[in-house]
Each structure stands twice: as structure tokens, then as C-alpha cells.
Amino acid sequence: MNPLLAQFLAEANDLLAQVDEGLLQLERDPGDPELVNEVFRAAHTFKGSSGLFDFPELTRLTHAAEDLLDAVRGGRLALDSGMTDDLLASFDLIRGWLAHVTTHERLPSGAGSDAAGLITRLRAPLGGEAAPSAPSAAGPAVLVDTAPDWLAYLDAEWLTETAGWLSTTGSTLRFLWYTPDTDCFFRAEDPLHLIRQLPALDRLSVVQPGTWPAVQEYDEYTCMLSFLVVTRASLGELNHLFRYVTDQIEIVELDADAITRHLSGEPPLRAEEVMTVAVTPVIDTEMAADARSVLHAAHRALTMDGVVTEGTRIRSVRHAVAAAARSLGVPVDLGAAGPAELLTAIDLLAGEAAPAPVAIAPVPAAPPRAEERVESRADDPGGQVGTRVLKVDQEKVDRLMELVGELNVAKNGLTFLAASAEEEFGSRALSRRIKDQYAGLHRIAEELQSAVMDVRMLPLSVAFSRFPRLVRDLSRRLGKNIELVTEGGDTMADKDVIEALGDPLVHLVRNSLDHGIETPDERSLRGKSHTARLTLTAVADGDAVIVEVSDDGRGVDPDRVKHKAYEKGLISEEELETLSDVDAVDLVFRPGFSTADQVSDLSGRGVGMDAVRASVEKLGGAVTMRSKLGQGTSTRLRLPLSMAVTQVMVVSVAGQRFGIPVDLVVETVKVPAGGMGRVLHQDVVMMRGEVVPVIDLARALDMPWSLPETADRPILVVSVNGQRVGLLVEQFHREVDVILKPMEGLLAYADEFSGTALLGDGLVLLVLNMKEVLGLAARVA
Amino acid sequence: MPLELHEETANLVGVVTVDEVEQLVGWLRTAKRPRVALRRCNHLHTGALQALLLFRPKISSAPADAFLAAQVLPLLAGGGGPAKPGSESP
Secondary structure (H helix, E strand, O other): OOHHHHHHHHHHHHHHHHHHHHHHHHHHOOOOHHHHHHHHHHHHHHHHHHOOOOOHHHHHHHHHHHHHHHHHHOOOOOOOHHHHHHHHHHHHHHHHHHHHHHHHOOOOOOHHHHHHHHHHHHHHHHOOOOOOOOOOOOOOOOOOOOOOHHHHHOOHHHHHHHHHHHHHHOOEEEEEEEOOOOOHHHHOOOHHHHHHOOOOEEEEEEEOOOOOOOOOOOOOOOOOOEEEEEEOOOHHHHHHHOHHHHHHEEEEEEEHHHHHHHHHOOOOOHHHHHHHHHHOOOOHHHHHHHHHHHHHHHHHHHHOOOOOOOOHHHHHHHHHHHHHHHHOOOOOOOOOOOHHHHHHHHHHHHHHHOOOOOOOOOOOOOOHHHHHHHHHHHOOOOOOOOOOOOOOOHHHHHHHHHHHHHHHHHHHHHHHHHHHHHHOOOOHHHHHHHHHHHHHHHHHHHHHHHHHHHHHEEEOHHHHOOHHHHHHHHHHHHOOOEEEEEEOOOOEEEHHHHHHHHHHHHHHHHHHHHHHOOOHHHHHHOOOOOOEEEEEEEEEEOOEEEEEEEEOOOOOOHHHHHHHHHHOOOOOHHHHHHOOHHHHHHHHHOOOOOOOOOOOOOOOOOOHHHHHHHHHHHOOOEEEEEEEOOOEEEEEEEEEOOOOOEEEEEEEEOOEEEEEEHHHEEEEEEEOHHHEEEEOOEEEEEEOOEEEEEEEHHHHOOOOOOOOOOOOEEEEEEEEOOEEEEEEOOEEEEEEEEOOEOOOHHHOOOOOEEEEEEOOOOOEEEEEOHHHHHHHHHHHO | OOEEEOOOEEEEOEEEOHHHHHHHHHHHHHOOOOEEEOOOEEEEOHHHHHHHHHHOOEEEEOOOOHHHHHHHHHHHOOOOOOOHHHHOOO
């Protein structure tokens, strides 16, 4: 299943529950604006997300529900139990649909007709709308509607002929009234093209606005036309073709009788009808609201003494009432009505416009059959929507992780217990049994840990998801053509890693867009394709995840970088001469370095790359950059899969134990005292033909201690920033998995430690931040 | 190219999409006695049709396309179309 749809279904379940609960509470406490708001928001979210998928019925039904709730929220309507029933029925129906979607990935086939009845009922309290007269595909009986006013746009001669033919053959014709939204061109709709696709088109009439705007003011992107189509195509075909514009069409099925009745009935309103319908294609609910206010005003005018007398005044009132009546779909004949008759008409019409709908003859009413069917559907328990997803507060997972850490610590305590059982109490058998217990506990703890870690895992696509938009916006601003390719979005990594990855990635992508990728002109000069390619790749690599940002832009010029760095005093003259190209590229990570000659608002303030390196290293990762001049740059971030558990190597210095991240450790060696050399003021050791500087960790940490002259020197070789350094320590211990806690409070300033961890024997282990320790050692020396 | 615009005559060729509407309207605004040939036109976007209905240029050749010839041309030929009651009302 499409991941977006899966997510929608999971969310939908929550939203549905929220709506249900909210509606039920509302019924008990109708006045609570906060509750209404909550339900409205849920419905609104629902509608919004449903629009992403090809479920037009779902969107329409939620839209209707949203409109009703909006009216309630705005205080224009009081929620009664009838409306609540309709709303609940709607959301039950939706639940049924979504259960169907979960298994079949599409709506049930009867969705359109099921929804139609409900939509009409939901719309009814709003003054009703000329709802798409509910198509009933069910049942052999052909539904014949009464002729609507707009039939007047067809010429009478043709209608008479057609009526004759229909009565001879006992058949019906479908009449479609289509008023496209004025802004439909912007949605890539082409009404004429839609009509063109209609099979068996019999007659097309294009209704033009009564008054065209002046040529200078004519907006060619506003659709001002309406269409009247007569077709022999079946209702099913019509509904299918016009499924995306159902709110803009009206379909009636007429037989000879209906047409004849229309022809014989005198149509005095037609001339003005053209004005109201064709010139202002307004949304019906708005029209109904307008009609209500017009009627209200007319009523006031008539009841106020002396305001309305015979003559022009009453004519204008009569005109207003007639127009309101038409917009409500209840044309009345007010030929020469006096004030009294007008008042009666207004009362009648007000009833029509009021929340309680009164079915009056010519309103194309929805067939009751559809409603009954909906009722029976709504009673279904409604299956399972979406997969079973449990939403858990992040803090609870973090707490669980912490507890796993504590369990690990407690578990490690058993090994010490086993040792003391043997040493202190002399019971080897007990020691072995404790060790057995430990093994079992260890296995469970490991599994528990990986299960909790698994909960925290997210796909990298989460981190990548913001880039399509970012790249699009930036590339437009910069006038560059860029194609973004993401690969390996399903690689999983810990939530913390993914979150922390966000900023560095944005820096890198911006840098690529701004500095790396050339303008289209420059690209074509160099014989590259116009469209540049920016690739985001993620791959899992054992305990780490590698994220690479690469572009096929101009690449980094090592000479330029070197000169720039020299100008800024970041490297010495010697280095300028001797630095290799690879090392030169690495200079961009130095603090205060920026090659851009101009500072742009995107990047180029010289804070980018060193910030990237710093934040990635803080996560326990590494950044490297490779670049080929003229061919592109790729920056590779290597991050631990999880930051929750760190493997450290424990060593002791001057009687105190310290942890060093295992990632950094290259090897441990014991060098005879005579094997140590000294170059300038630096102790060194020769290893496989390589000179490795050795730092006395005790001196660096300011802990007075020295080894006996003759003893072997235990040296831990670590690799920091690609350089090997030996650390002189007192003793090696084992490797342990620890949960690293950052330094807090009074010790927060101590940069030389990256955090503390609790060991199994209750000892607090300080874990060293090797980069800082090396800096410290350099200062001490 | 769906639009071949000359000083007083325009040739609509193939499918006229919404992208051509602006250009067509611009031309209709400036041309003094516009004449539009529809012979090779296969489809008119609604916007283009609306523009032709507003500016009422002389149609110099009938479209070969059956739908346009049967349903749309009568509207453009001016008068006699079924839309008459609509277009002539106040």
C-alpha cells in the first residue's frame, strides 16, 4: 500500500474516534464552542487529507459535514439531534468505506449513491443546495424528474419535436446543467473537453453571461459560460464523466410528459433567470444565505408602515422576492401581487430557506431510496480501519529505554557478584550458577533492548521528506534546474539520529544548491545537461548509517580553497605549498571558512560546513567530503544507527577508569619501556614503520601519576580526524555497552568528557571526548 | 504550434489548450477585423471558446472536427444558435 495512504488510514481512525466522541458530547452539551471547534477541526483535517487521494465521494461527504459544522461553529445554526444523527451516519459511512479502502485500496462501488442522500440531508439545514439530484443506479424503474427552469435555454421547437419522439418511444433523455466554477481553468479543467467526451450527445447549448465585461476588463481565465447538454448517455456514464465536478452539475431525467408540462407552463421568469444564473454562478449555500437576507429585508420593508406603497417601491420588492425565490429553487409567480400576497409568499419562502427543509413541488428532491440504503450501511459495525497502530507518547518510549539501560546495569552487577561469590565466599558452584542466570538474563535484556530500539526506529525518508520542497523553492529562487533524487529512504535509524540529522542535511543541500550547482548557462558551456542532479542516499552499514549528499556541480577547487584558507589565516604558507588536494577539500570544514565571494541569504556566511561537522561529531558520527573539480561533490555523513547505547572501551589512568568510544579505538599494544622514542618534545612509538605520537593521558587530565621505569607501556591507539594517536594509560579493561548521559549542571562546561555512564558495579564512568582531550594535551605540552 | 497569428487572420491548429488562451485573447483585442480559421482545429479549450464568443471574430473556415463542426460552430456563426435566449436577454 502507498505509505501515504497507510498513514492517512491510521490517522483517519483517530479522527473518526475524535469526531464520534465529540459529536456525542455535543449532543449532551450543545453550547460548548470548544467542542464544536474540535469536531470541526477533525472533519476539516479529514477533508484535507482525503483530497490527496482519488476518493471524490469521501471528499464531498466530508465537505458537506464540514460545512454544516462550520455553520454550527459560526453560531448560524443550532445543532439538533437530527443533524447529529446525520453527522454520525456520515462518519459511520466513512468508517465503512475506509475499512473497504484498507483491504481494496478503493472505495466501495456504491459510495457515490450512498453519499448523495446524506449530503443532501447534511446540506438541508444550511438552506439546502441544488444537490446533484441523487443518481439512483439501483432498481430498474427509471426516475423521472420534473423539468427544471433551465430547460428554457433549449429552443421550444426542438423540445416539442423531442417530446413527440419520446412519447412515441416511451423513453427518456438526460439533461445536464453544468455551471463550471469561475476559477476552474486554474485547476486544469476544460469543461468543453469534458462535454466532448460524452457519448451520444444530442444537443449542446452554451449559455453566455447576460452581460459580458468590457473588453479591457475581460479576464480570459475566468470561466463565465454554463452548459446545457442533452444526451442519451446513461446516468452512470454521466456520473462517471463528471465525477470531479459533481458540485457544479445538475442532472435530470425527463420524459415526454415532463417536457410537455414545461412547454405548456408559462415561463415569465426566464428572461431574468438568465441574469441570475448565468452571470453569477454562486455556490448554492451562499445563495441560500443571500436569499434569506433578501427575504428578511423585504419582510421588514413590507411590515413597516408607509415605507412601501403602490408603484415602483412595491415593484422592486416584488422583484427581489422573485429573485430570492428562484435562487432557492422555488420559483413563484408574483405577477401583480400586492403587499399582503407578498408577505404570504415571503413567509412561505422563509420556511424554505430556514434550516428545516420543506419539500415543495418543483425542488429536485433526492430519492428516499438512497437514504434508506445509507441507513442500513450506517448500522454496520464497520470493520477495521487502517492497520493497528498505537500512538505512544515519545516520553514513554524514552522512559522504557532508560529502564532497559538500568536493567543492563543491574544485569552487569551479576558478573561482579559471581566474581565475589568465588573470591570472597569460595563457592565456585554458586559462582557458576550466577553466571548461568546472568547468561539468561543477558539474552532477555538484549532482546528487550533491541525491541525498544526498534520502536524508536524511523525510516530516513522522514529526514528526506522536507527536501523536495526546499530544493524546488531554492532552485527557483536561484534560477537553476535541479532534479532531486533520493535513494534508500527506507533505511532505518534511531529517531534521535534522524532528528539530529535534519540541520546538517539542510546545510549540505543548501551549500550544494548555492555553491556546487552551476546555473543552466554555465552548465551548457561545460557540456553538462541543463538539469543538475542532487542525490540524497542512505545506506545501512553495520552499526552505522551512511547518508550522502552528492551533486554533479562544479566541485571544489583545491587551489582556490587553499588560497582562501591562507588568506583567512587558517593555514600557514608551508601548508599552502604542501597540502594534498584531498586535505585541501577538507579545509572547508574549518571554522570560519567560506569560499563564496558573495554572502547570499541561503548560505555562505562561513558557518555552514564547520557547523555540520560539529553537529555530526556530536552525534558520534563523521563527515567526509570528496570532490572532483568540474564533476561534482559528495559529502558523506556516517552516523551511529542509535545514540541510545554506546560501546566504550574502559581504561584506567592513575587509578581512575575512563571510557573511550570503541569506534575510535584502532588497537591496544604494550610497548617495552625501551621501545618508546622521543622526537623533539613528543613521546613517540614506532609501529609497523610508522611514527605514532604518544600522549600521556594522566598528564593531559592533570592527574599526577607515573609508571615504574621498567614496566611495559600500555598504549591505546586511537584514530581522531584520520590521525593516529597513542594514549599512554595505566591498564586496559573490557568493552561495555553503556547508556551515555550528557554532562549536566556544574560539569556541563567540561568539554573533555562527552558524558557519564553507570557501570554494573555501581561505578560512574566518565567517557572521554577524544578530540577535546587531544586539544588539552597539546595545550599542556 | 496551435496558434498561427497574422495581422488580421488567425489559424487555430490542433488542440488549443488553456496555455494559448491568453495569446489568443491578446490577438483578438488588437486585431481590427479578426478572422479565425478553424479548419485544422481539433479542440478548443473552453477559455478559447469563451473568448471567441465574446469577441465574435468572423469564422473564415469551418472545423473539420465533427464535434466542433456540429456543436460549437453554430454558436460561433452568430445568431441561430440554441443559446439565443440566453445571449440576447437584458
